[in-house]
Amino acid sequence: MPSETHTLRLFNSLTRQVEAFVPVHPGEARVYSCGPTVYNYPHIGNMRAYVFADTLGRTLTHFGYRLTHVINITDVGHLTDDGDAGEDKLEKAAAGGRNIWDIARYYTEAYWDDVAALNIRQPAHWSIATDYVEQMIGFAQSIADKHCYLLPSGLYFDTATVADYGRLARQSTDDGEGRIEAVAGKRHAADFAIWRTTPAGETRQMEWDSPWGRGAPGWHLECSVMSAALLGLPFDIHTGGIDHREIHHPNEIAQNQAYSGCDHSGARMWMHNNFLVERSGKMSKSAGEFLRLQLLIDKGFHPLAYRMMCLQAHYRSELEFGWEGLAAAFTRLKRLVMGVEALRDIEPLPPVDQRLVALGARFDAAIADDLNTAVALTLLEEAVAMKKIEAGQKRSVIAAMDAVLGLRLLTTARADLRTRPKTAMMDETAIISILAQRKEARAQKDFAQSDALRDELIAAGVEVMDGDALGWDWRIIV
Numbered sequence: 331m332p333s334e335t336h337t338l339r340l341f342n343s344l345t346r347q348v349e350a351f352v353p354v355h356p357g358e359a360r361v362y363s364c365g366p367t368v369y370n371y372p373h374i375g376n377m378r379a380y381v382f383a384d385t386l387g388r389t390l391t392h393f394g395y396r397l398t399h400v401i402n403i404t405d406v407g408h409l410t411d412d413g414d415a416g417e418d419k420l421e422k423a424a425a426g427g428r429n430i431w432d433i434a435r436y437y438t439e440a441y442w443d444d445v446a447a448l449n450i451r452q453p454a455h456w457s458i459a460t461d462y463v464e465q466m467i468g469f470a471q472s473i474a475d476k477h478c479y480l481l482p483s484g485l486y487f488d489t490a491t492v493a494d495y496g497r498l499a500r501q502s503t504d505d506g507e508g509r510i511e512a513v514a515g516k517r518h519a520a521d522f523a524i525w526r527t528t529p530a531g532e533t534r535q536m537e538w539d540s541p542w543g544r545g546a547p548g549w550h551l552e553c554s555v556m557s558a559a560l561l562g563l564p565f566d567i568h569t570g571g572i573d574h575r576e577i578h579h580p581n582e583i584a585q586n587q588a589y590s591g592c593d594h595s596g597a598r599m600w601m602h603n604n605f606l607v608e609r610s611g612k613m614s615k616s617a618g619e620f621l622r623l624q625l626l627i628d629k630g631f632h633p634l635a636y637r638m639m640c641l642q643a644h645y646r647s648e649l650e651f652g653w654e655g656l657a658a659a660f661t662r663l664k665r666l667v668m669g670v671e672a673l674r675d676i677e678p679l680p681p682v683d684q685r686l687v688a689l690g691a692r693f694d695a696a697i698a699d700d701l702n703t704a705v706a707l708t709l710l711e712e713a714v715a716m717k718k719i720e721a722g723q724k725r726s727v728i729a730a731m732d733a734v735l736g737l738r739l740l741t742t743a744r745a746d747l748r749t750r751p752k753t754a755m756m757d758e759t760a761i762i763s764i765l766a767q768r769k770e771a772r773a774q775k776d777f778a779q780s781d782a783l784r785d786e787l788i789a790a791g792v793e794v795m796d797g798d799a800l801g802w803d804w805r806i807i808v
């Protein structure tokens with residue numbers, strides 16, 4: 331593994347086609363993923379974008395490419411509105427007098443906690459936007475004369491100065507999604523601020539001096555600057571959620587064209603994950619209790635159950651979140667962990683058994699087909715279920731498959747999957763002790779006592795699971 335016969339093919343949003351991956355630098359893959367805006371906790375929809383980018387990165391590694399992955403941290407410039415009239419999300423979060431740098435740090439760390447819990451690999455660089463302001467000013471200066479114009483509110487990019495603006499979104503400079511109203515004096519609806527000058531008489535917690543006055547960089551500028559600085563133009567793949575295909579990425583492309591003086595888009599391929607949707611609005615960060623990973627953990631789900639849920643769907647399909655769906659994904663994860671339990675301490679051996687080789691090749695074909703993780707998962711299950719096969723070889727094949735899917739199957743113990751809901755009234759030791767007493771009572775045929783102990787557990791929200799197919803003897807009722 332991997333077999334040489336599969337060409338990695340990926341859907342490129344620029345051409346709306348599945349294309350062979352041909353690296354800019356032979357043997358390498360350079361990938362940039364738009365990262366979180368750190369004014370609040372990420373919701374699980376945001377985390378779908380990073381599970382996708384991580385699965386892409388793992389796939390590139392699997393096929394032998396030396397991966398350089400960059401994920402940025404947006405701590406300045408992202409407005410509450412996609413037009414240019416909104417407020418900076420971080421400045422708004424800091425409006426109550428909190429220190430903006432503390433807010434950014436706090437939520438960056440919260441995001442990194444989720445990254446670790448979902449087994450998303452560390453990229454080569456976490457690029458923090460505010461570390462690059464000087465380079466952003468330099469970039470803006472180099473394109474200002476030919477591509478920008480100044481308004482009282484800042485420096486704006488004239489989208490008519492580059493060829494074929496909006497080709498990624500399939501829209502032109504005139505379809506600005508009603509953004510023309512937002513800023514008086516804009517030449518075209520789609521023009522956007524690359525530097526936002528602080529209005530006279532106001533101060534921002536984050537602001538810098540520039541040739542266009544004291545102010546802050548625009549959000550689109552940061553990604554162009556950091557991707558060019560860390561990966562060089564052109565690089566291979568730029569990722570983000572599907573919403574970025576409409577405004578943020580067309581604007582990055584326009585800046586990249588202006589900066590490089592040629593019509594390439596900066597990245598050869600642009601890839602977008604579709605949204606995780608939730609009908610009752612719990613995904614909205616403004617809706618009180620919103621769907622963040624910690625909420626899932628508090629309800630007793632292991633975070634990798636959410637990763638499993640993501641992998642079950644194709645990244646380009648919308649995925650509807652539901653608790654039943656999450657529970658089903660969790661059960662599937664448990665089955666896999668139990669299925670490989672006996673292989674954990676086995677010495678891996680090179681797979682030579684033809685059945686394993688063939689299965690490995692089918693797995694490669696599935697992920698090489700624009701990351702078909704849903705099929706790849708079923709092939710992993712086939713490998714786990716294989717009987718009469720040399721254990722060391724089987725272990726190697728499963729480990730190679732899991733290196734792509736990232737479910738940590740061989741290092742997670744069954745007990746690790748039992749996360750305790752926050753609302754649980756009894757701890758694990760107490761539960762196990764009562765279960766032992768109940769076992770003893772049953773052995774003595776004291777069924778009244780056994781039932782009483784069972785009722786005691788139920789009253790504490792614990793269900794006793796006699797004869798459970800997965801071998802679980804209790805669970806906390808969520």
Ligand code: AMP
Nearest residue numbers: 366367375376378379570571604605606
């Ligand atoms: P933000 O922190 O808002 O900049 O978003 C971080 C990433 O999450 C971006 O790539 C977004 O496109 C992506 N994203 C936002 N909402 C969702 C969602 N519901 N499902 C999947 N991805 C999303």
Ligand code: ZN
Nearest residue numbers: 364365553578
């Ligand atoms: Zn970006």
